[in-house]
Amino acid sequence: MKQKSMANIGLIPLMCLLLIGSGVFAQKITVVQQGRATSIRGLSVVSDKIAWVSGSKGTIAITKDAGKTWTWQQVKGFETSDFRDIEAFSDKEAVIMSSGTPALILKTLDGGASWQIKYHNRDTSVFFDAMDFNGKYGCVMGDPINGHFVLFETEDKGKTWKQKDPSKSPVGRDGEASFAASGTCFSIYDNGLMKTDGLVVVSGGSVANLNYALETGKKWSTQTLPIAQGNSSAGAFSFTSNGKRWLVVGGDYQHDQRTDSTACYSNNAGKTWTIAKVPPAFQSCVQYISGKIYLSTGTAGSFITKDEGVTWSKIDGTSYNVVKNHGKFIVYAGNGGKIGIYSEVKTK
Secondary structure: OOOOOOHHHHHHHHHHHHHHOOOOOOEEEEEEEEEOOOOOEEEEOOOOOEEEEEEEEEEEEEEEEOOOEEEEEEEEOOOEEEEEEEEOOOOEEEEEEEEEOEEEEEEEEOOOOEEEEEEOOOOOOOOEEEEEEEEEEEEEEEEEEEOOOOOOOOEEEEEEEEEEOOOOEEEOOOOEEOOOOOOOOEEEOOOOOOOOOEEEEEOOOOOOEEEEEEOOOOEEEEEOOOOOOEEEEEEEEEEEOOOOOOOEEEHHHHOOOOOOEEEEOOOOOOOOOOOEEOOOOOOOEEEEEEEOOEEEHHHEEEEEEEOOOOEEEEEEOOOOOOEEEEEEEEEEHHHHHHHEEEEEEEOO
């Protein structure tokens, strides 16, 4: 038998101590709310304590204690509206957007006690998909009308809105549209390249495209994504970025267990895309968390990547529509009024 070196023997106790100190952690999503007759797709996590959700049947809810308790309401006069997205600035100030007819944008300054109509349109051709804000600047994106995606902009935190010139909006091909599934098919993002923010629209249907302007209001570019496409249930559903690394997830929600063509990433601001080596099943939302970690979710369950989208692993089989975070406060929301809170549990 070969004799062990004394140097290696001395390292063994140290390695054991390091393993004990670091531990092994498993990801867990704990359901904290469920059983309400609403499909939640709008989610805004404001701080490590405050989060808002919005959904069908005019439903809004807010937590001020990191998800332990939630205050629910149906917005008076809008009990049939489907609020597919919400963006909040505090526990008092928030903006909600409805999909379908009428297209609506409402705002509250008193924590939801009252809501003011900021935009109202009964034109059935207007269908809002998502909304995003960066400071006072915000934008609502809708499906194409006359060959261009619809964009409405605000420069005063949602107090007033104005439609962007269609000629300065991205082109929508025949059969192309975005999915109002999680409020993340549109993004105002830090592109990591310039001093101003950019805009991104991801789409599906006849084609899965990423339409992006590296600077707000500037020329749009388009890249076809290696994501499932070609029918109305397939395409790119969600975009996120840590600045330099861009990720897109999606797939075909009618075949939500398939793992082919469901996730891809870019290292050069959207110019070229690489399909995930180990992809997730269908996902409707992806969110950057920290470092190389991203989380995603959908009807097929929730997944995590620790290598910036190259490989994905499943952490939970429960169906959710959306996941967002503020630091370590990570919230999931979905159908049946379901809300879950993410945590890491030490297993060793």
